Amino acid sequence: xxxxxxxxxxxxxxxxxxxxxxxxxxxxxxxxxxxxxxxxxxxxxxxxxxxxxxxxxxxxxxxxxxxxxxxxxxxxxxxxxxxxxxxxxxxxxxxxxxxxxxxxxxxxxxxxxxxxxxxxxxxxxxxxxxxxxxxxxxxxxxxxxxxxxxxxxxxxxxxxxxxxxxxxxxxxxxxxxxxxxxxxxxxxxxxxxxxxxxxxxxxxxxxxxxxxxxxxxxxxxxxxxxxxxxxxxxxxxxxxxxxxxxxxxxxxxxxxxxxxxxxxxxxxxxxxxxxxxxxxxxxxxxxxxxxxxxxxxxxxxxxxxxxxxxxxxxxxxxxxxxxxxxxxxxxxxxxxxxxxxxxxxxxxxxxxxxxxxxxxxxxxxxxxxxxxxxxxxxxxxxxxxxxxxxxxxxxxxxxxxxxxxxxxxxxxxxxxxxxxxxxxxxxxxxxxxxxxxxxxxxxx
Numbered sequence: 145x146x147x148x149x150x151x152x153x154x155x156x157x158x159x160x161x162x163x164x165x166x167x168x169x170x171x172x173x174x175x176x177x178x179x180x181x182x183x184x185x186x187x188x189x190x191x192x193x194x195x196x197x198x199x200x201x202x203x204x205x206x207x208x209x210x211x212x213x214x215x216x217x218x219x220x221x222x223x224x225x226x227x228x229x230x231x232x233x234x235x236x237x238x239x240x241x242x243x244x245x246x247x248x249x250x251x252x253x254x255x256x257x258x259x260x261x262x263x264x265x266x267x268x269x270x271x272x273x274x275x276x277x278x279x280x281x282x283x284x285x286x287x288x289x290x291x292x293x294x295x296x297x298x299x300x301x302x303x304x305x306x307x308x309x310x311x312x313x314x315x316x317x318x319x320x321x322x323x324x325x326x327x328x329x330x331x332x333x334x335x336x337x338x339x340x341x342x343x344x345x346x347x348x349x350x351x352x353x354x355x356x357x358x359x360x361x362x363x364x365x366x367x368x369x370x371x372x373x374x375x376x377x378x379x380x381x382x383x384x385x386x387x388x389x390x391x392x393x394x395x396x397x398x399x400x401x402x403x404x405x406x407x408x409x410x411x412x413x414x415x416x417x418x419x420x421x422x423x424x425x426x427x428x429x430x431x432x433x434x435x436x437x438x439x440x441x442x443x444x445x446x447x448x449x450x451x452x453x454x455x456x457x458x459x460x461x462x463x464x465x466x467x468x469x470x471x472x473x474x475x476x477x478x479x480x481x482x483x484x485x486x487x488x489x490x491x492x493x494x495x496x497x498x499x500x501x502x503x504x505x506x507x508x509x510x511x512x513x514x515x516x517x518x519x520x521x522x523x524x525x526x527x528x529x530x531x532x533x534x535x536x537x538x539x540x541x542x543x544x545x546x547x548x549x550x551x552x553x554x555x556x557x558x559x560x561x562x563x564x565x566x567x568x569x570x571x572x573x574x575x576x577x578x579x580x581x582x583x584x585x586x587x588x
Contacts, residue, residue: 189463189467191460192459192460192463192464193460193463193464193467195457195460195464196460196461196462196463196464196465196467197320197464199300199457199460199461199464200299200300200301200304200305200320200461200464200465201281201282201299201300201301201305201318201320202278202284202299203299203300203453203457204284204297204298204299204419204421205415205416205419205421205422205423205453205454205457206297206421206422206449206453207297207298207415207419207420207421207422208284208286208295208296208297209295209420209422210341210419210420211295211296211297211298211336211420212286212294212295212296212297213295214338214341214420215333215336215337215338215339215341215342216229216336216337216338217296217333217335217336217337218285218286218293218294218295218296219293219337220232220233220335220336220337221233221268221271221272221275221285221293221296221335222268222272222292222293223268225268225269226268226269226272226292226293227292227293228293229337230337231268232268232271233268233271233335234265234266234267234268234270234271235263235265235266235267235270235271235274236265236266238271238280239265239313239314239315241327241328241331241332242314242324242326242327242328242362242363243280243281243282243283243314243327243332244280244281244282244305244306244307244314244315244316244318244324244326245274245279245280245281245307245314245315245316246279246280246281246307246316246317246318247279247307247310247311247315247316247317248317248318249277249278249279250277250279251277254277255311258311258312258315259311272285272287272291272293275287275293275296276291281301281302281305281306281307281318281324282298282299282300282301282302282303282305283296283297283298283299283302284296284297284298284299298419300390300411300414300461301318301320302324302327302329303323303324303327303329303365303387304320304321304322304323304324304387304389304390305318305319305320305321305322305324306318306319306322306323306324306325306326307319314326319471320390320391320468321389321390321391321392321465321468322389322391322471322543322544323363323386323387323388323389323390323544324363324387325362325363325386325387325544325546325547326362326363326546327362327363327387328360328361328362328363329360329364329365329387330356330357330358330359330360330361330364330365330366330384331357331358331360333357334353334354334357334358339353339354342370345370345438345442346369346370346373346438347373356369356375356382359375359376359382359384360382360384361382361384362547363386363387363546363547363553364382364384364385364386364387364547364552364553365384365385365387366382366383366384366385367385367400367413367414367418368383368524368527368528369383370417370418370438370439370442370444371430371436371438371439371444371527372435372436372437372438372439372527373437373438374527377523377524377552378521378523381552383523383524383527384552385401385524385551385552386401386547386548386551386552386553388400388401388536388544389470389540389543389544390465390468391465391468391469391470391471391540392468392469392470392537392539392540393407393465393466393468393537394466394467395504395508396504396506396511396537397506397507397508397509397510397511398511398512398534399534400528400534401524401533401534401536401551402524402525402527402528402530402532402533402534402551403512403528403529403530403532403533403534404528404529404530405427407462407465407466408458408459408462409427411458411461411462411465412424412425412454412455412458413425413427415454416447416449416454417439417444417447421453421454422449422451422452422453422454423447423449423452423453423454423455424447424448424449424452424454424455425444425445425446425447425454426445426446426447427444427445428445428446429445429529430444430445431445431446435527435529470537470539470540470543471540471543473542473543473586473587473588477542477586478542478583478584478586478587479583480587482579482580482583482584483580483583483584483586483587484584485577485580485584486580486581486582486583486584486585486587487584489573489577489580489581489584490502490581490584493571493572493573493577494562494565494566494571494573494577494581495569495571496565496581499511499513499535500535500536500537500538504537505537505538505539505588506534506535506536506537506538507535511534511535512530512532512533512534512535513532513533513535514531514532514533515532515533518533518568519564519565519567519568519569520533520550520554524551524552533551538585538588539588540588541558541585541586541588542586542587542588545557545558549561558582558585558586559578559579559582561585562578562581562582562585563578566578
């Protein structure tokens with residue numbers, strides 16, 4: 145067998161090149177070892193969304209120990225005929241309180257019976273069946289094999305999901321992230337037989353607690369009540385604020401009406417303090433006994449539970465919420481020509497874009513103006529650590545017009561909001577320009 149002899153220097157060059165390649169590969173391998181089975185970002189993202197959705201819809205974080213065992217809410221829902229107390233909560237009453245039913249979790253035979261009017265919606269036993277089917281948004285019923293409701297818990301979806309009413313009012317396909325502006329949270333809590341734990345925390349009596357809860361009204365919740373005990377604003381109105389949507393938050397710096405922190409901070413806060421889940425929460429700002437006397441006394445800034453049922457769920461929950469897009473308005477829900485003119489005003493004469501910077505529609509960065517800067521009182525802002533209001537992101541605005549605008553719904557319509565800013569900033573908008581601006585806001 146004959147081999148072709150390499151030209152002078154060729155073999156040496158090949159040898160050196162081979163050694164160099166081997167050395168380079170060894171260097172790369174040693175500097176960043178490849179771990180078999182690592183998910184791609186796309187795979188990781190898909191899993192996070194799946195896990196986060198499950199938490200958002202189904203996880204009580206162990207809060208049934210509070211809503212069930214402590215407040216005994218499940219007994220009031222069941223009623224005396226079903227092993228509880230009182231008349232019970234019928235489906236008709238539950239729907240009137242703003243609770244929603246996911247039609248896709250109802251068996252077809254039950255859907256047919258409902259459509260035919262063959263289901264007694266005044267029977268609390270039907271409510272227990274809906275809970276058994278896990279069809280009531282944001283509420284979990286713990287039911288024995290004998291069909292008895294033995295406890296009850298709540299999830300994120302209670303306040304931050306609704307339905308499209310495609311089957312009937314309050315019954316339809318789930319809309320995750322939408323603010324449930326029909327939900328009367330206060331009246332639902334007031335329905336519980338034993339509010340002594342809340343009364344003790346607030347240093348008052350149960351009758352007063354129920355009065356305060358009933359004062360909130362549909363679509364509102366007072367997250368600061370358990371921190372400062374300020375049930376009423378100086379003008380005599382309730383201290384509750386509107387339930388905000390949980391969609392369209394990607395890229396937005398702060399989560400709530402008055403800042404407080406990121407989405408993850410607020411999720412931990414709500415899960416452990418408001419929902420009474422078994423988690424860990426740290427915020428030494430709540431040690432300020434002057435601003436937060438109740439929270440400081442109760443040690444709400446330093447909560448630890450073992451096992452911790454909240455913290456392991458925060459990352460995926462955060463990821464899922466950031467993945468929730470703001471819903472696009474229906475094509476027939478606004479005047480397109482007027483909206484185009486309103487877009488010009490938004491960026492120009494009306495100067496809305498100065499704070500609601502497109503396409504985030506809030507300030508990139510520190511988006512916290514004072515009450516004076518936006519022309520309102522500072523009552524609700526003063527209940528937060530930074531004593532400011534967050535610049536609300538406007539995407540999907542059309543979907544949560546019920547209940548009014550601003551944190552407390554003080555402006556009934558978008559035109560009222562435009563009139564307020566027109567006067568406060570002396571914009572000099574004409575009636576036609578105001579109308580165009582409203583149509584643009586509805587189109588975002």
